[in-house]
Amino acid sequence: MALLWLVLVGGIVVVIHGVWFGRPALRKLRYSRQFSKLRCYAGDELEMVETISNEKRVSVPWLRLESMMPVSFVFRSGSGMDISQGEIYQNHKSIFTLKPFTRITRKHPFTCTQRGIYPLNTATMTGGDLFGVWRSTKPIPLQMSMIVYPSLVNAEDLPAIYQVWQGEVEVSRWIVEDPFLILGVRPYGAGDPMNRIHWKASARTGELQVYKQGWTADPQSWIVVNIQESADMWSVVTRPEKIERALRYAATVAVDAIGRGLPAGFAHNGYHVGGGRDTLRIEPDYGTPHLERLLEAMAETELKCMVPMEQFLNDEVRLNEEAQQIRSYLLITCYVSAAMEHEIARLHEQGHRVTILPVEDVKGNTKAVSA
16 A cells, blocks of 8 residues: 555656656757857868757756757867767757756867858757656757858969969059049140040149049959869769869969959859859959858859860850950869860960969879960
8 A cells, every 4th residue: 555655646746747847848948059150161170159048947857959060060079969970960969957047058169171051050959857757849940051161272382383374464464444444634645545635634734634544454364163073074073082172272262362452253164052054153353252252152062063174165265255355264173185175275366365273183293284
């Protein structure tokens, strides 16, 4: 009889405990996640900050927090999380006990090891009582994404042909007057056409004055990456390390060029997020916002070829037939085929310049090619 009463009382206690602590376990719980940066370069060390707060009078006996992270986010050991690794994602699991009106803040250092755009949309909380009578689960929407740019290399470590291309672009940028860019007035000089005379300024000064025009950047600078690792490759890249190196070169060139005040555009012959069946082409421009756009495009590049590079160059020849400005191409590629050389020659005939920046092979050698 005593045993029966003990079981009965114990059952009542368990039920009361479940009703009191288990049912409201996830009520008035707040969770937030922040990152030290949402844009970074591959190899950068960041910090993820999680905040969990219990805003009610009842304790939470146990709370399990789970979230999916890309496997390329390498967390430092001893971060206080149980991490289950997969091929693409890793599952993070943490267990807490929260007292009433308690807030816990946890910082997790990690390294972004690979370029890409990673959605970080959800986390899941599960809580209940100590005896497992009540258990509830709630997904937490988190609308954020991490953009990881290709890592940079030292400009001095790029193949020597890059310095030649850079010098040509620097020298040739101030060679054409822009009739739409008026900087002021200057005294009339021999050879100035009559339609440039500023008559009001001439009357005010008592001598002929002409419009002082600015200069246009000529030629346009284009960074082009060949997603193909060889002339025989089609569809998915089989040696991704070579194309990743090409994208690292492209990111370094873009940062260096725009940092020097030069306009730069970017294009490649592969697939990209949201691109449909059109190859990527971002027109040259200046400034930090444009640089971020270029780096983001490099981050989202898929290692899958859309059109052969000779077809891409043929399209450039066709597009340039209507162009009124000379273009300077820096073609970052693992190889140059006979078909590519033919299209490059056609671009040269149009007055454009094409410089080949070779990509190192696996053994660290370079295929020195010039065009």
